[in-house]
Amino acid sequence: MRYISTRGGVAPVTFSQAVMMGLATDGGLLLPERIPRVGADELRRWGGLPFAELAVEVMRPFVVEEPLVSMLPGLVQRAYGGFSHPEITPVRMVGGRPILELFHGPTLAFKDVALQFLGNLFEYLLDREAGELNILGATSGDTGSAAIHGVRGRSRIRIAILHPHGRVSPMQERQMTTVLDANVTNIAVEGTFDDGQRIVKSLFNDLEFKERYRLGAVNSINWARILAQIVYYFYAWGRLSGGRVDRPVAFAVPTGNFGDVFAGFVARKMGLPISRLIMATNRNDILTRFVDTGHYAMGEVHPTVSPSMDIQVSSNFERYLYYLLGEDPAAVRGLMDRFSAEGSFSVTPEQARAVSREFVARAVGEEETLAEIRELYQATGYLADPHTAVGLRAASGEGEVICLATAHPAKFGAAVREATGVEPELPPVLAGLRSLPTRCTVLPAEVEAVRRHLIHSFQ
Numbered sequence: 001m002r003y004i005s006t007r008g009g010v011a012p013v014t015f016s017q018a019v020m021m022g023l024a025t026d027g028g029l030l031l032p033e034r035i036p037r038v039g040a041d042e043l044r045r046w047g048g049l050p051f052a053e054l055a056v057e058v059m060r061p062f063v064v065e066e067p068l069v070s071m072l073p074g075l076v077q078r079a080y081g082g083f084s085h086p087e088i089t090p091v092r093m094v095g096g097r098p099i100l101e102l103f104h105g106p107t108l109a110f111k112d113v114a115l116q117f118l119g120n121l122f123e124y125l126l127d128r129e130a131g132e133l134n135i136l137g138a139t140s141g142d143t144g145s146a147a148i149h150g151v152r153g154r155s156r157i158r159i160a161i162l163h164p165h166g167r168v169s170p171m172q173e174r175q176m177t178t179v180l181d182a183n184v185t186n187i188a189v190e191g192t193f194d195d196g197q198r199i200v201k202s203l204f205n206d207l208e209f210k211e212r213y214r215l216g217a218v219n220s221i222n223w224a225r226i227l228a229q230i231v232y233y234f235y236a237w238g239r240l241s242g243g244r245v246d247r248p249v250a251f252a253v254p255t256g257n258f259g260d261v262f263a264g265f266v267a268r269k270m271g272l273p274i275s276r277l278i279m280a281t282n283r284n285d286i287l288t289r290f291v292d293t294g295h296y297a298m299g300e301v302h303p304t305v306s307p308s309m310d311i312q313v314s315s316n317f318e319r320y321l322y323y324l325l326g327e328d329p330a331a332v333r334g335l336m337d338r339f340s341a342e343g344s345f346s347v348t349p350e351q352a353r354a355v356s357r358e359f360v361a362r363a364v365g366e367e368e369t370l371a372e373i374r375e376l377y378q379a380t381g382y383l384a385d386p387h388t389a390v391g392l393r394a395a396s397g398e399g400e401v402i403c404l405a406t407a408h409p410a411k412f413g414a415a416v417r418e419a420t421g422v423e424p425e426l427p428p429v430l431a432g433l434r435s436l437p438t439r440c441t442v443l444p445a446e447v448e449a450v451r452r453h454l455i456h457s458f459q
């Protein structure tokens, strides 16, 4: 299996090369040259597999190369050994609604599912070539802590994470800044998540800097993250359908950078029977507006109670555009160029209709989010975090929908308390954080300031 760029400017690379490259060198995003199809018999068998075995099956056709493909069982075992639930991503029935809990990893958000795998994958690939890697990423909160926990203390890897100063929850901030391992650098940027992401993108696009410091990516632009997230769509379907291939399921996905919902889109392309993919956004609704109108236009970022979704420019969206535009890299490049020049673009009415066949989109406001948390708690005693609540609200009235629960409620305790008056119980990994020392540098939202600091950290 070879990987190509959405913008067509990269000679096809292997899976390992795609993982190490992160962002494609032509500024696009890497994708497999074709999506493998799963036959009905295989699908039926997958429906009964435990998570770790299923993960190996789902990943194998995307990896293919030896010896890596033979190492997958070990890598998967190490990645998910630290999860606190034996099923890794269990489906809980809550008042008759299936909730796919993705928050049983070390930082209590769904990003651990991908980043625990990626950390192990990086280590294996670097050991093999006696190489080193400097990971650079921007976070709206959860990616940063999950990435840091995925690679902390590993000898061949250093990591620097930018987060928007004062705009992540105190708990998220502490999950990052209390990690004092020598290979970890935390930077608080005086700006929004999009500012941080823009700085990171521009450093990656500086090829000389990227090569000299061997920059690697962990934001959801890394293909291996998407790959790891495809697994739980199959897993949840298996739990609900018992492996019956004529039993489609619907998913509601709290969406920010479009990584998670894109993984669902790929799962459906592979042949998973998904009837509807409900893309749930908070009031930062660029994606919802796009699905409703075919017009993709940047707006302002509004801080909300679901901060990990306070995003306007969704980095993975370009991967979806590639398929929407008929796998035509020149067309993708055209639209992305227009977007950087003008801040918006429109697709044709026919393409817009295709989008609305593929996704249902709902934007959920602050009051509705809090009301969802409150009503669910009153009806069932289950506490949902505000991101999960956005998905639950978007799914209401849609019949049976598997809602992705993307964070543990205690991670966003203030919003949960405001909605219900109840304080979610702190799991042990969070309870100890308050008293620990922290390390973090505050910098202006400027590429050069960040570059200077990184040159120092990546020595």
Ligand SMILES: *Cc1c(COP(=O)(O)O)cnc(C)c1O
Residues within 6 Å of the ligand: 109, 110, 111, 142, 143, 220, 254, 255, 256, 257, 258, 259, 260, 261, 308, 309, 387, 388, 406, 407
């Ligand atoms: C990152 C995140 C999301 C959004 O996921 P994307 O893949 O960026 O769309 C939703 N909820 C939580 C808790 C997150 O951390």
